[in-house]
Amino acid sequence: MKGLKGKTALITGAARGIGRAIALRLAAEGANVAVGDINLEGAETTAREAAQSGVKAIALKLDVTRAEEAAVAVARVQQELGALDILVNNAGWDHTEPFADSTAETWDKVIAINYRGVLNCCKAAIPALKGRPAARIVSIASDAGRVGSSGEAVYSGCKGAVIAFSKTLARELARERVNVNVVCPGLTDTALLRDAMAGREKLLESITRSIPLRRIGQPEEVAAAVAFFASADADYITGQVLSVSGGLTMAG
Numbered sequence: 001m002k003g004l005k006g007k008t009a010l011i012t013g014a015a016r017g018i019g020r021a022i023a024l025r026l027a028a029e030g031a032n033v034a035v036g037d038i039n040l041e042g043a044e045t046t047a048r049e050a051a052q053s054g055v056k057a058i059a060l061k062l063d064v065t066r067a068e069e070a071a072v073a074v075a076r077v078q079q080e081l082g083a084l085d086i087l088v089n090n091a092g093w094d095h096t097e098p099f100a101d102s103t104a105e106t107w108d109k110v111i112a113i114n115y116r117g118v119l120n121c122c123k124a125a126i127p128a129l130k131g132r133p134a135a136r137i138v139s140i141a142s143d144a145g146r147v148g149s150s151g152e153a154v155y156s157g158c159k160g161a162v163i164a165f166s167k168t169l170a171r172e173l174a175r176e177r178v179n180v181n182v183v184c185p186g187l188t189d190t191a192l193l194r195d196a197m198a199g200r201e202k203l204l205e206s207i208t209r210s211i212p213l214r215r216i217g218q219p220e221e222v223a224a225a226v227a228f229f230a231s232a233d234a235d236y237i238t239g240q241v242l243s244v245s246g247g248l249t250m251a252g
């Protein structure tokens, strides 16, 4: 992909799953990467794997729910990697249950990680991104945020909020040459999905049958969409939402 060589990216929640695949793909495209996660050990492993592509890679302990940690992470990226060109908001978490059974405590945690975490990281990163020649914010929402998902009411609300927020930010930052786009994974083969579907394998099978492409996605397939938005091939694309879901969702 064009224009990623020598760029610097911060990817949140990149110790495992989709975030790890994004870090490895951006590194393979020649970008230096900062791997942020609450799981520092996992982040260090991802950073070591990314460095095998011959780029600079650092691991950062980052809890996206804490604004001060987001600010420190951005400062460290600037100090240790020279600049920040690309922010990928990937960290996410969910607890699957009917909304009627859920508690305000769970809502707070889901909102803090999936929505407020995106706000914290954008707020911290924007001053660093402004003034870069072709800066990018790519946020990972979910098809749940486009069409809803049973058992994921508050999570779906957060992901819908990430989409609306990103469109607004795309408008506000267009003059600063910061493009803001969203990738919505469908069912993707990660620990998050396996935990959510534990004991409900029959349900997973029946959802899989309803996916036009008849399989769940791989983290690398989401990473490919992120790499595209981050690249110079997407210079004229901002405020857009792309589902990577085997056709499960065909939202207008």
Ligand SMILES: NC(=O)c1ccc[n+]([C@@H]2O[C@H](COP(=O)([O-])OP(=O)(O)OC[C@H]3O[C@@H](n4cnc5c(N)ncnc54)[C@H](O)[C@@H]3O)[C@@H](O)[C@H]2O)c1
Residues within 6 Å of the ligand: 012, 013, 014, 015, 016, 017, 018, 019, 036, 037, 038, 039, 042, 062, 063, 064, 065, 090, 091, 092, 093, 113, 117, 140, 141, 142, 143, 184, 185, 186, 187, 188, 189, 190, 191, 192, 193
């Ligand atoms: N897997 C799917 O089917 C699927 C579908 C739609 C959307 N998504 C979204 O994709 C993103 C990645 O999901 P995944 O499946 O790879 O999940 P995962 O659970 O495998 O990985 C999530 C990572 O985020 C980290 N994390 C959690 N809370 C954090 C915090 N407060 N600060 C920093 N890091 C934190 C975890 O330590 C973990 O490394 C999430 O935003 C998720 O909502 C996933």
